[in-house]
Amino acid sequence: MDVDLIDIDPNWRALGAGLTLNGATLRAMKMLGVLAEVVDKGHVHGGRRVHSSNGTLISEAPYYRPAAGDLMAGGGILRAALHQILSARVLELGTKVTLGVTIDAIRQAHSRADVQLSDGSTATYDLVVGADGIMSKVRQLIMPDAGAPEFTGQGCWRAIFDRPQHVRANWLFVDQHIKIGFNPVSDTKMYMFILESAPGNPWRDAAEWPEMLAERMRACGGLVGELAGTVTAHSMPNYRPLETLLLTEPWHRGRVVLLGDAAHATTPHAGYGAGLAIEDGIVLAEALEANDEVETALSAYAKRRYPRCRDVIEHSLALGRMEMAGANAEAQMAASASLFALTRAEF
Numbered sequence: 001m002d003v004d005l006i007d008i009d010p011n012w013r014a015l016g017a018g019l020t021l022n023g024a025t026l027r028a029m030k031m032l033g034v035l036a037e038v039v040d041k042g043h044v045h046g047g048r049r050v051h052s053s054n055g056t057l058i059s060e061a062p063y064y065r066p067a068a069g070d071l072m073a074g075g076g077i078l079r080a081a082l083h084q085i086l087s088a089r090v091l092e093l094g095t096k097v098t099l100g101v102t103i104d105a106i107r108q109a110h111s112r113a114d115v116q117l118s119d120g121s122t123a124t125y126d127l128v129v130g131a132d133g134i135m136s137k138v139r140q141l142i143m144p145d146a147g148a149p150e151f152t153g154q155g156c157w158r159a160i161f162d163r164p165q166h167v168r169a170n171w172l173f174v175d176q177h178i179k180i181g182f183n184p185v186s187d188t189k190m191y192m193f194i195l196e197s198a199p200g201n202p203w204r205d206a207a208e209w210p211e212m213l214a215e216r217m218r219a220c221g222g223l224v225g226e227l228a229g230t231v232t233a234h235s236m237p238n239y240r241p242l243e244t245l246l247l248t249e250p251w252h253r254g255r256v257v258l259l260g261d262a263a264h265a266t267t268p269h270a271g272y273g274a275g276l277a278i279e280d281g282i283v284l285a286e287a288l289e290a291n292d293e294v295e296t297a298l299s300a301y302a303k304r305r306y307p308r309c310r311d312v313i314e315h316s317l318a319l320g321r322m323e324m325a326g327a328n329a330e331a332q333m334a335a336s337a338s339l340f341a342l343t344r345a346e347f
């Protein structure tokens, strides 16, 4: 297939700092042929330590170095490093990339889509794929009544820290009010997230993020409290209210189809939003290869993807509701285990 790719970002950057890769996402990376680079630039590990927010150890599954295909393991990578790997691959495959433009209009005719871009150019395609994220412009163009993403009641803080060498797997700090996790993302760095209830979805000024993050960390013990004094702008502190969206299938209209967050945005409870988007790409390609009729292929694609995306979103939202209701660490870890069990099924 000949592919043109456009992105609104003139610099084609990765937004955000770190990314958790669960076992299922690593399986998808392997299918794309980029797993070796991901392992090299990121960090792949098995094991988990769970603490209470004051730092007391609750349970431990010791660190191990996973063998290929171990879906119980996971990992992490800096978003910029993953973007570098995937964008290099996109260029290597001969994709024509145009940056700093968006799509202004799509006119559909039988078996083709005529696209008008913001730079004034027009082109005709057999298929247009809208992989333009949770606020998807393509979704607005082809499904104007699809509705907007909904706030879930929680917010997520994220930051990057130097990784003490003994933090080699996931470390969680959990109680009825807060959930904090560390995940190694390279030889030297680790990613931290904090999930909290955010009633009323308060506005949080970016200039205040470092102090607001440090304040939350100071209230905790163990590694979290120890690192509170090291939060600076270099930690790339970031706050995002959590939003979700799930379109019922099919995810296409004529020759335009949606993929990733544009069709189904989950909360980060399974560290799987990017993984689901990558799986979508693989399944879409397989469906197009297996069916001569594009309409049949697009219907088959969303039919195969919908139940998995729905289940991940519903379990993630249920876990979020438990966290907001103040469930204890044991109950939260049990719900988390059943969410992760879902991700390990074939896709």
Ligand SMILES: Cc1cc2nc3c(=O)[nH]c(=O)nc-3n(C[C@H](O)[C@H](O)[C@H](O)COP(=O)(O)OP(=O)(O)OC[C@H]3O[C@@H](n4cnc5c(N)ncnc54)[C@H](O)[C@@H]3O)c2cc1C
Pocket (backbone or CB within 6 Å): 006, 007, 008, 009, 018, 019, 020, 021, 025, 101, 102, 103, 131, 132, 133, 134, 136, 137, 138, 156, 158, 240, 242, 259, 260, 261, 262, 265, 266, 267, 268, 270, 271, 272, 273, 274, 275, 276, 277
């Ligand atoms: C707090 C938080 C933590 C998360 N943590 C994880 C995690 O640990 N692991 C994980 O797997 N997932 C995680 N996710 C989810 C993950 O970030 C998303 O699911 C994933 O990025 C979706 O990929 P996508 O390609 O569909 O969309 P995006 O990553 O949003 O990419 C969309 C692309 O389209 C471009 N674009 C946007 N609008 C236009 C337009 N109008 N015209 C042209 N181009 C456009 C953008 O520039 C961008 O390049 C997290 C999400 C949040 C909010």
